[in-house]
Amino acid sequence: xxxxxxxxxxxxxxxxxxxxxxxxxxxxxxxxxxxxxxxxxxxxxxxxxxxxxxxxxxxxxxxxxxxxxxxxxxxxxxxxxxxxxxxxxxxxxxxxxxxxxxxxxxxxxxxxxxxxxxxxxxxxxxxxxxxxxxxxxxxxxxxxxxxxxxxxxxxxxxxxxxxxxxxxxxxxxxxxxxxxxxxxxxxxxxxxxxxxxxxxxxxxxxxxxxxxxxxxxxxxxxxxxxxxxxxxxxxxxxxxxxxxxxxxxxxxxxxxxxxxxxxxxxxxxxxxxxxxxxxxxxxxxxxxxxxxxxxxxxxxxxxxxxxxxxxxxxxxxxxxxxxxxxxxxxxxxxxxxxxxxxxxxxxxxxxxxxxxxxxxxxxxxxxxxxxxxxxxxxxxxxxxxxxxxxxxxxxxxxxxxxxxxxxxxxxxxxxxxxxxxxxxxxxxxxxxxxxxxxxxxxxxxxxxxxxxxxxxxxxxxxxxxxxxxxxxxxxxxxxxxxxxxxxxxxxxxxxxxxxxxxxxxxxx
Amino acid sequence: xxxxxxxxxxxxxxxxxxxxxxxxxxxxxxxxxxxxxxxxxxxxxxxxxxxxxxxxxxxxxxxxxxxxxxxxxxxxxxxxxxxxxxxxxxxxxxxxxxxxxxxxxxxxxxxxxxxxxxxxxxxxxxxxxxxxxxxxxxxxxxxxxxxxxxxxxxxxxxxxxxxxxxxxxxxxxxxxxxxxxxxxxxxxxxxxxxxxxxxxxxxxxxxxxxxxxxxxxxxxxxxxxxxxxxxxxxxxxxxxxxxxxxxxxxxxxxxxxxxxxxxxxxxxxxxxxxxxxxxxxxxxxxxxxxxxxxxxxxxxxxxxxxxxxxxxx
Numbered sequence: 001x002x003x004x005x006x007x008x009x010x011x012x013x014x015x016x017x018x019x020x021x022x023x024x025x026x027x028x029x030x031x032x033x034x035x036x037x038x039x040x041x042x043x044x045x046x047x048x049x050x051x052x053x054x055x056x057x058x059x060x061x062x063x064x065x066x067x068x069x070x071x072x073x074x075x076x077x078x079x080x081x082x083x084x085x086x087x088x089x090x091x092x093x094x095x096x097x098x099x100x101x102x103x104x105x106x107x108x109x110x111x112x113x114x115x116x117x118x119x120x121x122x123x124x125x126x127x128x129x130x131x132x133x134x135x136x137x138x139x140x141x142x143x144x145x146x147x148x149x150x151x152x153x154x155x156x157x158x159x160x161x162x163x164x165x166x167x168x169x170x171x172x173x174x175x176x177x178x179x180x181x182x183x184x185x186x187x188x189x190x191x192x193x194x195x196x197x198x199x200x201x202x203x204x205x206x207x208x209x210x211x212x213x214x215x216x217x218x219x220x221x222x223x224x225x226x227x228x229x230x231x232x233x234x235x236x237x238x239x240x241x242x243x244x245x246x247x248x249x250x251x252x253x254x255x256x257x258x259x260x261x262x263x264x265x266x267x268x269x270x271x272x273x274x275x276x277x278x279x280x281x282x283x284x285x286x287x288x289x290x291x292x293x294x295x296x297x298x299x300x301x302x303x304x305x306x307x308x309x310x311x312x313x314x315x316x317x318x319x320x321x322x323x324x325x326x327x328x329x330x331x332x333x334x335x336x337x338x339x340x341x342x343x344x345x346x347x348x349x350x351x352x353x354x355x356x357x358x359x360x361x362x363x364x365x366x367x368x369x370x371x372x373x374x375x376x377x378x379x380x381x382x383x384x385x386x387x388x389x390x391x392x393x394x395x396x397x398x399x400x401x402x403x404x405x406x407x408x409x410x411x412x413x414x415x416x417x418x419x420x421x422x423x424x425x426x427x428x429x430x431x432x433x434x435x436x437x438x439x440x441x442x443x444x445x446x447x448x449x450x451x452x453x454x455x456x457x458x459x460x461x462x463x464x465x466x467x468x469x470x471x472x473x474x475x476x477x478x479x480x481x482x483x484x485x486x487x488x489x490x491x492x493x494x495x496x497x498x499x500x501x502x503x504x505x506x507x508x
Numbered sequence: 509x510x511x512x513x514x515x516x517x518x519x520x521x522x523x524x525x526x527x528x529x530x531x532x533x534x535x536x537x538x539x540x541x542x543x544x545x546x547x548x549x550x551x552x553x554x555x556x557x558x559x560x561x562x563x564x565x566x567x568x569x570x571x572x573x574x575x576x577x578x579x580x581x582x583x584x585x586x587x588x589x590x591x592x593x594x595x596x597x598x599x600x601x602x603x604x605x606x607x608x609x610x611x612x613x614x615x616x617x618x619x620x621x622x623x624x625x626x627x628x629x630x631x632x633x634x635x636x637x638x639x640x641x642x643x644x645x646x647x648x649x650x651x652x653x654x655x656x657x658x659x660x661x662x663x664x665x666x667x668x669x670x671x672x673x674x675x676x677x678x679x680x681x682x683x684x685x686x687x688x689x690x691x692x693x694x695x696x697x698x699x700x701x702x703x704x705x706x707x708x709x710x711x712x713x714x715x716x717x718x719x720x721x722x723x724x725x726x727x728x729x730x731x732x733x734x735x736x737x738x739x740x741x742x743x744x745x746x747x748x749x750x751x752x753x754x755x756x757x758x759x760x761x762x763x764x765x766x767x768x769x770x771x772x773x774x775x776x777x778x779x780x781x782x783x784x785x786x787x788x789x790x791x792x793x794x795x796x797x798x799x800x801x802x803x804x805x806x807x808x809x810x811x812x813x814x815x816x817x818x819x820x821x
Contacts (some may be wrong), residue, residue, distance in 0.1 A: 043590070043779070045546060046592050097552035125553055127548040127550060197602075198598060199593050199602075226775055226779060233664055234671060234672040236664050237671040282562060311632060391784075395545055455631045
């Protein structure tokens with residue numbers, strides 16, 4: 001009898017614990033409507049604007065404002081700068097600034113702050129510092145007027161001022177490293193240091209006296225996860241409100257869940273960038289026919305089907321659909337035609353193909369992708385060897401040691417074509433060996449010096465030339481999925497995988 | 509006992525020093541270009557070199573290690589190269605998560621294993637066979653599968669517990685308990701399967717010894733024989749296994765931390781090791797060594813307390 005009552009007591013206790021646990025789940029962990037819980041796989045290195053990177057921009061948008069705001073469709077709108085205009089030479093950009101904005105310590109945001117920020121961004125050596133390379137100096141006309149003197153016209157200057165370079169921090173905080181973990185801006189939120197665990201979760205709470213229009217959430221938390229399975233489970237249970245889902249498997253899970261609201265966006269493209277177009281490392285790559293042969297050898301449709309579940313669009317161009325340089329015909333310029341590839345190789349003097357090594361980073365080229373590319377190239381006689389590099393050494397092997405003639409990577413396709421031109425076409429980051437030719441020089445010069453909206457023809461001519469000369473071997477634009485737990489409306493940001501912080505509103 | 513503890517503490521400190529030097533040198537061998545990783549592909553080479561220099565990476569390894577050691581001895585483990593987070597603070601944020609799992613799994617495993625193992629070892633027969641089957645099945649099931657099933661059933665479908673995330677104990681006990689229950693359950697399945705078999709074998713072995721037969725022949729109640737004498741002697745090997753499992757969870761909980769989105773030490777180790785963030789990795793190595801030393805000491809003391817013969821050895 002005694003034994004039975006003990007058993008009953010045990011069952012009752014277990015039930016009580018279960019009730020307590022289940023009871024607390026709903027209330028304790030589901031964010032309320034005034035909180036926006038964003039899940040991401042991007043780890044920001046620092047909250048200092050000089051170190052800002054595009055994919056971590058929402059962190060910065062919480063605590064800082066940019067000079068120019070970029071609307072979801074890519075249009076520029078006033079923010080800390082209310083008006084802007086270029087002179088006739090396109091080398092002087094005049095900005096009119098707001099006169100009613102204060103930093104947390106009471107210092108005013110003014111022309112001197114703009115000068116201090118932009119010149120610091122250019123000189124501080126952050127990852128995006130090169131976007132201000134054309135900035136000669138900032139002239140402070142008065143507290144609400146500045147003129148940006150440029151070394152040469154830069155059609156993407158407004159884009160950069162709406163991006164990392166345009167984030168305005170309190171100059172009083174310059175001089176030590178405090179901004180990296182203790183941001184000081186004019187933004188709609190402030191970092192809640194007590195509830196933030198750098199590396200895992202950042203919590204931002206609304207500032208009381210924000211100069212602009214309040215964003216709809218009192219609190220924003222951005223948590224970093226290292227896999228999308230956990231993120232999607234969080235979305236399904238309401239612990240995460242919004243996230244970007246990139247893997248096909250988790251996109252399928254998210255789309256099959258009736259409570260989740262998903263918005264697809266075709267954004268980054270995946271492809272092979274050929275650095276060695278002058279044939280310095282692999283002589284064959286110096287021949288346009290060989291590069292064209294590689295383009296014909298890749299079976300893009302099958303790759304898209306096998307690797308991305310058919311979700312995306314094949315393409316042969318580096319410019320995205322929202323760019324003025326975009327030409328829909330160029331998406332299918334190179335048909336999958338191994339026979340034609342072999343002919344082109346023979347014409348170029350490589351009837352038996354050639355050998356090349358390319359770097360492989362697991363995060364970008366999966367096993368399936370590596371196998372697919374290798375077998376497509378092998379089929380036309382090109383023997384590709386993948387050198388597997390670890391994350392810690394990959395960038396230095398490729399960009400510092402310049403050890404490879406090309407690489408597979410994911411690239412954004414911003415609406416502003418000059419950003420793509422600077423990244424991929426001008427000598428520099430992804431044109432490591434500085435390849436150029438007359439058509440490229442001529443069209444780039446024309447685009448650079450054309451007033452806004454007048455460089456379209458030159459941009460399209462440049463695009464067609466790059467495709468014909470096969471500077472790149474793009475595969476496909478990938479479909480990413482913006483997923484919400486149903487409580488938030490997400491407006492994707494033109495040309496960016498990660499929506500701006502301003503693009504989230506409570507669902508009606 | 510005091511001199512035993514002091515001796516172990518001294519050898520522990522020496523071990524810390526040796527492992528720290530060894531780890532630092534090994535971590536420096538790949539010679540990763542940290543500046544390039546930090547600044548990305550766009551940055552000019554001069555900027556990359558300047559960043560490497562600012563981090564002291566242009567110094568010889570020995571100088572860097574001594575710098576690190578002198579700071580560490582003053583209690584400053586440095587800041588992460590990649591997130592600028594204070595290393596000690598970052599580990600402090602994450603350690604409670606992993607410790608919650610480690611302690612929880614160990615307690616659940618210890619209780620369940622001793623109950624199941626003792627029951628099987630003493631009763632034998634059908635009960636024994638059932639426990640053995642449970643043991644084999646529990647051990648054979650892949651850990652990730654158990655975790656996925658548990659999170660999908662109890663977290664996503666039934667919503668009895670949160671599917672992801674962690675609530676600190678300091679914030680809410682019920683919140684903490686609800687967030688660690690499923691991960692602990694997931695990790696305990698294989699652990700119970702292993703340790704209960706260990707307990708069962710030890711009990712069967714001890715039950716067959718002469719002194720147990722003598723005690724039973726003297727007419728002592730079976731429960732007293734089991735709880736006072738058999739369990740005490742059979743516990744030693746199981747405690748050693750439990751201790752090893754506890755330490756293993758420090759880095760071995762990666763999968764459960766990933767699936768349940770827990771910001772613990774395991775996930776941190778993977779995240780920072782792949783980037784080559786030396787200050788953070790060194791902090792993690794030091795913490796792991798300290799935990800291993802403390803746990804081994806604790807297990808030795810416990811075994812010595814249970815079994816006086818072990819003290820002399």
